[in-house]
Structure formats: C-alpha cells, structure tokens
Amino acid sequence: MKIAILGMGCPKCKMTEQNVREACKALGLDAEITHVADPKEFARIGVRITPAVVVDGTVLFSGRVPDVEELKEALGKFRS
Amino acid sequence: MLDVLLGGVTALKDYVATHVLTCLVPAFLLAGGIVSFMNREVILEYLGEQRSKVVSFSLASVASFFVAACSCTVIPVASGLYFGGASVGVAFIVLWVAPATNILALTYTGSLLGVSLAIARVVAALLIAFVVGGVMSFVFRKEQLHPSSEGNRRPKGNILEKKSAFLLLLVLLSLLLPNYLVRSGPYLHKVLLWALLTLGFAVYAKYALPPKARQEWIRETLWFVRLIFPLLLFGVFIVGVVGKLLPETWIRTWLGGNGIRSSFLATLIGAMSYFATLTEAPFVSTLMKLGMGKGPALALLLTGPGLSLPNWLAIARVFGGKKALVYVLTIILLGTLVGWFFGNFVFTP
Numbered sequence: 001m002k003i004a005i006l007g008m009g010c011p012k013c014k015m016t017e018q019n020v021r022e023a024c025k026a027l028g029l030d031a032e033i034t035h036v037a038d039p040k041e042f043a044r045i046g047v048r049i050t051p052a053v054v055v056d057g058t059v060l061f062s063g064r065v066p067d068v069e070e071l072k073e074a075l076g077k078f079r080s
Numbered sequence: 081m082l083d084v085l086l087g088g089v090t091a092l093k094d095y096v097a098t099h100v101l102t103c104l105v106p107a108f109l110l111a112g113g114i115v116s117f118m119n120r121e122v123i124l125e126y127l128g129e130q131r132s133k134v135v136s137f138s139l140a141s142v143a144s145f146f147v148a149a150c151s152c153t154v155i156p157v158a159s160g161l162y163f164g165g166a167s168v169g170v171a172f173i174v175l176w177v178a179p180a181t182n183i184l185a186l187t188y189t190g191s192l193l194g195v196s197l198a199i200a201r202v203v204a205a206l207l208i209a210f211v212v213g214g215v216m217s218f219v220f221r222k223e224q225l226h227p228s229s230e231g232n233r234r235p236k237g238n239i240l241e242k243k244s245a246f247l248l249l250l251v252l253l254s255l256l257l258p259n260y261l262v263r264s265g266p267y268l269h270k271v272l273l274w275a276l277l278t279l280g281f282a283v284y285a286k287y288a289l290p291p292k293a294r295q296e297w298i299r300e301t302l303w304f305v306r307l308i309f310p311l312l313l314f315g316v317f318i319v320g321v322v323g324k325l326l327p328e329t330w331i332r333t334w335l336g337g338n339g340i341r342s343s344f345l346a347t348l349i350g351a352m353s354y355f356a357t358l359t360e361a362p363f364v365s366t367l368m369k370l371g372m373g374k375g376p377a378l379a380l381l382l383t384g385p386g387l388s389l390p391n392w393l394a395i396a397r398v399f400g401g402k403k404a405l406v407y408v409l410t411i412i413l414l415g416t417l418v419g420w421f422f423g424n425f426v427f428t429p
Binding site: 011050062 | 124155160161162164296300307
C-alpha cells in the first residue's frame with residue numbers, strides 16, 4: 001500500500017508524517033510512505049488544505065494532524 | 081553588551097507580564113477555534129466557482145479573513161485555489177489578505193497598538209487586495225487556466241455551526257473587552273475581567289459542545305501555542321535588543337514622520353524579513369516608541385507578515401517567477417503609497 005503525505009514542509013506536515021510512521025509500525029504495515037510537496041499535485045488529488053494523508057489515491061485526512069490512534073483505525077481498514 | 085542583553089530580557093519580562101493572559105491566551109483559543117470549528121473546505125469551494133471580478137474579489141478578501149491564521153498554510157491554500165480553477169486574482173488576494181489582516185492579527189494589533197491602527201490595517205489591506213487582484217488578473221489575463229467546469233453544484237455544508245459561532249464570538253469578546261474597556265488602572269483589573277469572560281465561555285463550551293469538538297479545539301489551540309509562542313518570545317527578545325542597539329535618532333531620521341521615504345523603508349523591511357504571525361505587532365510597538373511615524377508603522381504591519389524573502393521564493397516556486405515578481409513589486413509599491421497616504425491624510429498628526 002502506498003501512503004502519501006501532502007504538505008509543503010510545515011511543522012504540521014512533519015508531525016503528520018511522524019504519526020503515520022508510528023501508526024504503520026504499530027500495525028506492522030509495510031507501506032511505502034512518500035511526501036508530496038507540489039501544490040499542483042495537491043489540486044490534482046483534490047486536496048485543498050494541508051496536511052493531508054492519502055492512501056492509494058483515497059484522501060483519509062485533510063486540513064489537520066491526525067493522531068496515531070485515528071491513523072491506526074483508518075489504516076487498519078485499508079489493510080485488507 | 082550586557083546592557084543590550086538586559087534590554088532584551090526587560091522587553092521579554094514586560095511582555096510576558098502584561099500580554100500572555102489577556103492577549104495571547106484568548107488569541108490562541110480563538111485561532112484554534114477557527115481552525116477546528118470552521119469548515120474551510122466549504123469556504124474554498126465557494127471561492128473556486130467562476131463569478132464576476134467584483135464578487136469573487138470581495139468574497140476572497142472576506143473569506144481570507146478566516147481561512148488561514150497561520151502563514152505556513154496560505155501558500156498551499158492559494159495555489160490549490162489557482163490550480164483548482166479560481167482566477168489568478170483570487171489566488172493572490174488570498175495569498176495577501178490571509179497573513180496581512182486575518183482576524184487574529186487584527187484583534188491583537190488593536191489591543192496592542194490601538195483601535196485606529198487596527199482599523200487602518202483592515203481598510204488598507206483590503207484596498208491593496210483589490211488592486212493586487214486587479215493587477216494580477218490584468219497582467220496574466222492570457223494565462224488564465226480554463227478548468228473543465230463540471231458544473232459541480234453539489235450541495236455545500238455549513239461553514240460554521242450556530243453554537244460554535246456563538247462560542248467564537250464569546251472568545252473574541254474575552255480578547256477585546258479587557259483590552260478596550262480597561263484602558264487605565266492596575267493590570268489586575270484587566271485580568272479580573274478576562275478571567276470572568278473566560279469562565280463564561282468555558283462554561284458555555286462545556287454545555288453546548290460535544291466532547292470531541294472540545295478536544296479538537298484544545299488540540300488546535302495547543303498547536304498554535306507550540307508553533308507561535310516560541311517565535312513570539314524570541315521575536316520580542318530581539319525587538320528589545322534592537323531597541324537598545326538602534327539609536328533613537330537613527331529611527332527618527334529613517335522611519336520617523338510620514339514621508340514617502342520612511343514609508344518605503346518600512347515597507348522594504350517588512351517585505352524582506354520574516355515575521356511569524358503576531359510578532360509584527362510588538363515589533364512595530366517598540367519602533368513607534370522610538371519614534372517611527374504612524375504611516376510607516378502601518379506599512380510595516382501590512383507587509384511584515386504578508387511578505388518575506390523565504391515567502392518570495394516559495395511563491396516563485398509555486399506560481400512561477402514572473403507572477404512572484406509582479407506580485408512583490410506591486411505590494412512594495414502599494415505598501416509605500418498606503419503608508420504615506422494614511423500617515424498624511426488619515427492619521428491626524
């Protein structure tokens with residue numbers, strides 16, 4: 001599974017990435033995590049407010065930093 | 081040397097003693113509330129629609145007031161609008177208005193520097209916004225992206241629930257009233273009024289909001305505290321040091337009065353250096369005590385948080401160098417003019 005974190009390097013985006021990594025670790029997920037910093041790409045995906053977490057093309061969170069628990073729940077649904 | 085550092089420490093001490101409770105705490109709570117309660121997606125959906133210039137520019141100006149209280153989010157928001165189909169004018173209005181005069185910076189300016197400068201800040205920022213929007217649309221009229229108008233008139237959600245709107249109003253009052261009503265007398269009076277109002281909205285929040293919304297609110301507020309508070313303290317310290325280092329005569333000569341040169345220099349300082357949201361107010365306050373004129377002060381308040389060198393580069397990277405150049409030059413020109421105009425014709429000397 002591919003997880004993209006959308007953001008232009010602001011502290012919130014870094015926090016989001018950290019939380020995603022933590023959640024993946026906790027779930028034992030082997031995900032490919034990338035950081036997307038190009039706003040043209042944001043528009044193409046349909047995200048208006050960063051930070052955002054996109055999993056295999058689906059926007060899971062946008063506009064706020066999701067905490068590890070939320071991420072575990074949301075990512076867990078995607079695992080199957 | 082010691083004297084200079086002491087200046088910084090004194091400034092910091094004064095600032096912490098008289099501003100943290102009655103200015104910063106409510107300001108952070110307000111910012112957190114706006115971010116967690118307002119549905120910014122809906123606001124942006126309205127902005128993305130094709131409308132006449134007057135309507136879309138006005139909408140963009142008013143919406144930016146509430147969209148981003150933090151300057152790090154405004155570039156992605158503006159570029160998202162642009163690449164999502166909004167006009168180039170609208171995108172740059174958002175880019176300008178959100179940091180230059182968002183509701184947070186505005187209430188804070190008012191409580192620190194007085195009502196007249198706060199009002200001038202809004203009026204001037206909106207004037208500049210319209211001109212910037214017009215200039216950008218005119219210069220880049222050929223480049224306008226024409227998105228496939230899918231005719232997506234899907235129903236939009238509410239921007240703000242009634243209960244949370246009322247709560248935000250209460251928080252706003254707790255920020256404004258102590259600073260405007262209690263203008264003299266001991267600081268304790270301010271604190272008492274503030275405590276009373278804070279208790280009021282805390283009780284309201286407890287009964288009117290579901291626990292999840294409250295948690296979200298507190299979490300966003302803490303984000304602002306963590307992001308801005310260290311920068312603010314550092315900024316105030318630097319301002320204290322600068323105030324000691326710069327001779328008053330120097331400031332009087334270069335930034336005093338309301339001449340076009342003072343205004344231009346103030347604009348340039350503001351346009352190049354980075355001010356985290358809110359730090360521009362104590363900076364301007366110190367410079368004014370040392371003799372900066374009101375017009376240049378306004379110019380600095382506007383361009384300080386709105387533009388900075390790193391910000392130029394980011395805009396150039398996202399929108400292209402030509403647009404960044406036109407934008408920055410327009411802002412510097414307008415900032416200078418506005419500072420000069422307000423200094424000479426609006427603020428009576």
